[in-house]
Amino acid sequence: MLKLEGISSFVAIKEAGSMSAAARRLHVSKSVVSERLSDLEKSLGAALFHRTTRKLNLTEDGAAFLERAQRIMQEVHEAAAELAERRGTLVGPMRLSAPVTFGRMHLGPALCPFLAQHPGISLTLELDDKRVDAAAEGFDAVVRHGVVEDSRLVAWPLAPSQRYVVASKAYLRQHGTPRALNQLAAHKAIYYSNRGVTDWAFLDAKGQDFVRPKAVLRANNGDIMKQACLAGLGLALLPSFIAGPEIAAGSLQVVDVGRKVPPELIYMAHPDGRKVSAKLRALAEHLKAAFGQPPYWEAAANTARPKAKAK
Incomplete structure (x- = not known):
């Protein structure tokens, strides 16, 4: 007989990428996850993962079983939540x-x-x-x-979210404050690397213009970008949910080039x-x-x- 805990462990291993990560997600030990997987494979009469020293890859049988296993776990969670919701509580x-x-x-x-x-x-x-x-x-x-x-x-x-071109006072004193879109090209910029090359877009009546100042730093994290901007390394295009406190305190200044950044x-x-x-x-x-x-x-x-x- 298939046990729900074995199916749950199988799904968690695939989604988390390893037995250790699955164990953390399920709040049990790695040995428990391994035992549950072994019991499930014995019940099915098939290996679900190719085991190597580096990672686990689904076997053909494992790939075939995965979609149904995920659906089973989703249905179980939804059923339990629905019963609780009928009693006026939110659980799960x-x-x-x-x-x-x-x-x-x-x-x-x-x-x-x-x-x-x-x-x-x-x-x-x-x-x-x-x-x-x-x-x-x-x-x-x-x-x-x-x-x-x-x-x-x-x-x-x-x-709603709005982004602004911002810079430190020290940077603007040293390099000047751009007042128009075409002046941005002479400056240095700090970029969010998870966005594409068309990130710095500015609206006008005809659509959008894109400006790409020379990159001094590319980072995939807003905290790092803000720190670099505060350090005077360059201009940054930051959302107000990141730069709002520094804008309010005056440590970062909004640079107005006469165009708005599209709202998000x-x-x-x-x-x-x-x-x-x-x-x-x-x-x-x-x-x-x-x-x-x-x-x-x-x-x-x-x-x-x-x-x-x-x-």
Whole structure:
């Protein structure tokens, strides 16, 4: 007879990438995960993984079993959650992915009161600046900044987001303050490496113009970008949820080149075709209220932004 814990361990190993990572996710020892997998393989009469010293790869039988195993675990979690929801409570596991800096500065603090209000929820939050495959990697949802690039995801807007060209006072004193778009090319820039070459886009009546100042640093993390900008290394295009406190304090200044950067979104996205749990909907509504409309970080940044000149 197949045991649910064995199926759960098999799915966790595939999604987490190793037995050790699966054990951490399931809150058991590595030996327990290994034993459960062995019992499952004996029950099925088939090996599910090719075992090597470096990693585990699915066998042909394992690949065939995986989709059904994931579906079984999803159905079990949804059934348990649905019964709890019928009793008016939100319970069960939930797994989210979010960017590192946004997670540290805003998502983490917003999650704490939600979890305190719903103690039956067991949340796993994984912070990573790279884009993850929500469905393949077993996430209930991802929280992201920007535009939705994956057509397999259904997105719920949480808050608007605006980015600004910013620089330290020291950098502007040394290199001058650009006042027009064509002056940006003479400056140095700090780039977010997870975005493409068309990242620095500026709006006008005809559409968008793209400017690429010389790169002094490329980084895949907003905290590093902000530190480099504060150190006077160059201009940076940062969202107000990262640079808002420094803009308000005056340690970073907004550089107005006469064009706006296209607005973006903070959004939560879940895999298309999957039944959405009440706890995920409740979390989305909680985050919207916690961030505010407009979001509190935008209000902080606006207190120190230069006022538009009268024409």
